[in-house]
Amino acid sequence: MKKRNSGLDIIKIFLSLFVVIYHQYLHQRTIFNENFSQFDSWFFSSFSVIIASPVPIFILISAYFATISSKQDLRSFFKFGIDTFLYWAICVILVIIFVSGLNVDISISTTLTFGGRDWWYLWSFLIIKSISPILVQGIKSANKIVSLVGIIFLLGIRFAFIKANNDELFNAGTIIGFLSVYLIGIWMTFFLKEQMKNKRVIKASIIVCCMFVVLPFIFKIMQFWIDLNISKLLGFDSPMTPFPVIFSIFAFILITNVYIEENKFTNLIAKTLLPVYLFHFVFEIAMNQLVWSKVFKNSNSLALYELNFCIALITWLIAEVFAFLIIYPHDFVSKYLNISLWTTINFINQKYKKILAKC
Numbered sequence: 001m002k003k004r005n006s007g008l009d010i011i012k013i014f015l016s017l018f019v020v021i022y023h024q025y026l027h028q029r030t031i032f033n034e035n036f037s038q039f040d041s042w043f044f045s046s047f048s049v050i051i052a053s054p055v056p057i058f059i060l061i062s063a064y065f066a067t068i069s070s071k072q073d074l075r076s077f078f079k080f081g082i083d084t085f086l087y088w089a090i091c092v093i094l095v096i097i098f099v100s101g102l103n104v105d106i107s108i109s110t111t112l113t114f115g116g117r118d119w120w121y122l123w124s125f126l127i128i129k130s131i132s133p134i135l136v137q138g139i140k141s142a143n144k145i146v147s148l149v150g151i152i153f154l155l156g157i158r159f160a161f162i163k164a165n166n167d168e169l170f171n172a173g174t175i176i177g178f179l180s181v182y183l184i185g186i187w188m189t190f191f192l193k194e195q196m197k198n199k200r201v202i203k204a205s206i207i208v209c210c211m212f213v214v215l216p217f218i219f220k221i222m223q224f225w226i227d228l229n230i231s232k233l234l235g236f237d238s239p240m241t242p243f244p245v246i247f248s249i250f251a252f253i254l255i256t257n258v259y260i261e262e263n264k265f266t267n268l269i270a271k272t273l274l275p276v277y278l279f280h281f282v283f284e285i286a287m288n289q290l291v292w293s294k295v296f297k298n299s300n301s302l303a304l305y306e307l308n309f310c311i312a313l314i315t316w317l318i319a320e321v322f323a324f325l326i327i328y329p330h331d332f333v334s335k336y337l338n339i340s341l342w343t344t345i346n347f348i349n350q351k352y353k354k355i356l357a358k359c
Contacts, residue, residue: 006266007258008061013269015054016276017316022051024284024312031292036305038237039229043309045220048236049212049247055239056181056248063185066132077130082337084126086330087278088115094282104286117281124178139186147187154180159242177240196253205250212247272323280319287315
C-alpha cells in the first residue's frame with residue numbers, strides 16, 4: 001500500500017505558522033493602538049503574498065487528498081463532524097476559562113454560536129467535504145475545458161462581486177471562495193498530475209513564486225518615491241484575492257513534487273495542525289491583551305512593531321504545545337463516539353429490517 005506523502009504535512013507546519021503571523025499583524029491593535037498598519041512593517045510588506053496564501057494552499061492540498069483518497073464515504077464525513085463538535089466544545093471551555101479566569105475580552109456568545117474567530121474555514125470545509133465525492137466525480141466525468149471555464153467563472157464571481165473582507169466570518173462569499181479553489185485543486189490533480197511533474201513546469205512555478213516574493217519588496221521600496229501602496233491596491237494582503245490565489249496554485253505545483261515518506265513523528269505533527277489553526281486566536285488575543293500591550297504600551301516605534309513576527313512565533317509555539325496536549329484525549333473520545341454512533345445506526349438498521357420482514 002502506498003504510504004502518505006508526509007512532505008505535504010511538513011509544509012503545512014510552515015503554512016500554519018504563516019497563518020498565525022498573518023492574524024497577529026491583522027489584530028495587533030491592542031498592542032500598538034492602531035499607530036501602524038501591517039504594510040508599515042518591512043517584514044509583512046516583503047512577504048505579504050506568502051503570509052496571505054496559506055488558506056488557499058491548504059484548500060488545494062485538501063482537494064488533492066480528497067481526489068487521490070479511496071475513503072470518500074459517510075464514515076469519514078461523520079468522523080470529521082464528531083471531531084468538529086469536540087473541537088467546538090474544547091474551544092468553548094477554553095474561552096470561558098480565559099474570560100472568567102483572566103478577564104480576556106473574547107465574545108462567549110460568538111464562540112457558542114460560531115466557534116472561534118477564524119473558524120469560517122472549518123465550517124466551509126465541513127460543507128464542501130459533505131459534497132466532496134460528488135465534486136470529485138463531477139470533475140472527473142466533465143470535459144476538461146468546460147469544467148475549467150466553470151471554475152474560472154466561480155472565481156470571477158468571488159473576485160468581482162464579493163468584497164474580499166478580512167473581517168468576514170462564515171457567509172456565501174467564503175463558501176464560494178473555498179469551493180472555487182477546492183475545484184481548482186481537484187481539476188489540477190485529475191488533468192495536470194503528470195504535467196505538474198514536468199521539469200519545465202516546475203522551473204516556471206519557481207520563477208512565478210520568486211516573482212511574488214520580489215514584487216512586494218520592490219513595491220515597498222517604491223513607496224519612498226510615490227505615495228501609493230501598490231501591494232495593498234493589488235490585494236496582496238488578502239487570501240482570497242487574485243494574486244495570492246495565483247501564487248498558491250504555482251506553490252501547490254511545487255509542493256506536490258516534494259515527497260517524504262511518512263513516519264510516526266510526521267503523522268503526529270500533522271494531527272496538531274488543525275487544532276493550531278482553530279485555537280491560536282485564543283492565545284493570540286490573551287497574550288496581546290495580558291502581556292504584549294503592557295510590554296510595548298502603545299508604542300510608536302516602528303522597530304518594535306516589527307517584533308510582531310516574534311510575537312506570532314511565540315503564539316504559534318504555545319498553540320502547538322496546546323495541540324499536543326489535547327490531541328490524544330480528543331482522538332480517544334472521537335474514536336469511541338464514532339464507534340457508538342455506527343453501532344447505534346447498525347442496531348436501528350437491523351431493527352428496521354426485522355420490522356419490514358414481518359410486514
